[in-house]
Amino acid sequence: MVTIADVAAAAGVSTSTVSYVLSGRRPISRETRARVEASIASLGYRPHAGARALASRHTNVLALVAPLRTDVNVPVIMEFVTSVVTAARSFDHDVLLLTGDEGADGLDRVAGGAMVDALIVMDVEADDVRVPTLRRLRQPSVLIGLPGRAAGISCVDLDFAATGYAAAAHLAEHGHRSVALIGPPPAVYQRGTGYATRFLAGFDDAVEHFGLASATHPCEPTFDGAAAVMRDIDARLPAVTGLVVHNEAALAPVLSILRAAGRRVPQEVSIVAVCPQNVALGLPVRVTSIDVPAPQLGALAVEMVMHLLDGSHGVQTRLLAPVLTEGDSCGPPPPGTARPHTSVH
């Protein structure tokens, strides 16, 4: 292995000089720098990460805890992971990937062992057991998601309450009076995953504000699950003309079920989806959707963690405002079902 001593010898300087060339922490003359850099290149020198971590007390590695369950939407997770890794690299950091089911012990392990400088944790539950652990670690962390008690930890997420509100409001503004929410799988609610309940709360706010009739249905991420939910909705809210789909996996099945039943979108049923843009684009209908900006969120999490590391910012929570992209899946309700909502209240 080529060490810093080899480089120093080849360049005719001391090891500390090589180190300062590398880190830029002290002035080095033009010629010396050039000679050192030439030796580095010709020897193919790479600093030993462990030695560096030992001496400098930081690793340039971030831990990313990603959920690996199947009831969360896998492509969305992958987008988060990708954006975090990419953003981390742009800050000269690498990413150590942990699965969610390592739990709090996993965090203790990698943080306690000084394997990482900071942590980013996805799929945070309302009362997440990992939060107290994170709070006690020497390393800073950023959550993607919003736990119940977030005090002392930075968080970043889409503003799901505003998103739920916006989705229902969009239908209301088109004149719909009966709307249904097709939500994430029951397990997501049971786990107390914050985004689902926050979305629901926002949705309910809008329903109340606009005086709508509504129904709410968790939905398994399978074709059969979507079919069952559609039957439920028709049973409980037969007059439904607007659907809010907050479940990526259910979106395609819902569309094909509607088509199979001869219910045209948007003439008979309008749809607002909450999903990443690329999911919306993969569908047979250009769906009006509110983006889940996974890439931005991932990059933002990394930025925040970097600021925490360099001390330029303290702990903060950032919720991104929803952005609705109009497609072809929303229109006025069919005649006879709609009353202009200005006539209500």
Added chain:
Amino acid sequence: MVTIADVAAAAGVSTSTVSYVLSGRRPISRETRARVEASIASLGYRPHAGARALASRHTNVLALVAPLRTDVNVPVIMEFVTSVVTAARSFDHDVLLLTGDEGADGLDRVAGGAMVDALIVMDVEADDVRVPTLRRLRQPSVLIGLPGRAAGISCVDLDFAATGYAAAAHLAEHGHRSVALIGPPPAVYQRGTGYATRFLAGFDDAVEHFGLASATHPCEPTFDGAAAVMRDIDARLPAVTGLVVHNEAALAPVLSILRAAGRRVPQEVSIVAVCPQNVALGLPVRVTSIDVPAPQLGALAVEMVMHLLDGSHGVQTRLLAPVLTEGDSCGPPPPGTARPHTSVH
């Protein structure tokens, strides 16, 4: 930070004794071991990973290079990643995640810097530029996939040639005489990704062996792409009664296109898919499919890399035999189109 010296002092032994308790590399008496373990627990000691890596010359970290393009099927990748991380943990290793677009430099960086003990590389192309780099690294590596020149590097993959053969053969054995292959996106072929061409070769072998008429169509992973391919197939091979779908993203669209056209599965069209079981289960039809056993492949890659590390095995290539699971999407072709294949040749 609690160091090994603190533990040693608390237990009244030397640091080397603590180290030997931890590593088990030398016999330690029952009582000493107990005292040391008690000190470790009460102080909450965690060995410093960097220091350990420096002294022991290994990190207990694996690099995993995953593709982050969108033309490969994202859920499948996620399955690989998950299984690799889980398997690595079962061997007391962590996983450093790199994106495919770090290229050969990324490998050099993490390996040269001694951040990892070994590498697992996914999404290998036929003439992958990273292979020469991997060959020259100090650390062993395992490829998931099969490059053109694999000599000197371990590989693990599904036997895609046998898979292509089996898919076409299954249709032939049901009496189909005209079959079409709906393959991965054109970009996958252009990139020279081995699995696509190996699958195709196996498919063609079966076509020839059974004397079938066939058509082959790369397919974009979108609804529109699938629709275009279906039109193409009907134009070029109007008598088609059997479809082999080697493209997870196209599967659902193909099914709904057939349904929309009133072509029943399997009465008028039979389908054999190549996809992970969980994708097959998410569809409205129980599709006859050949599993892409991502979890097994990932775990196997980790096992192989561990054997490479402990020297118990050398370089080897392992191709998993395809396993076909019967569903409800294959039957005999409609009367009039089929002739018993024994009458041919």
Added chain:
DNA sequence: CGCGCCAGTCGAAGCGCTTCGACAGTGAGG
């Protein structure tokens, strides 16, 4: 002319761990 400063470099002291060689004590084998 003498002082202080700054740019530029070096030497050495760790960072926390593993591992080698040494050594004391014990029991078995000749």
Added chain:
DNA sequence: CCTCACTGTCGAAGCGCTTCGACTGGCGCG
């Protein structure tokens, strides 16, 4: 009884790097 092997422990030498303090010249300034 002496040797030998083995068990159990210790001390010290690194592993490769960063960083602190110190040193050397040269320069500007009073």
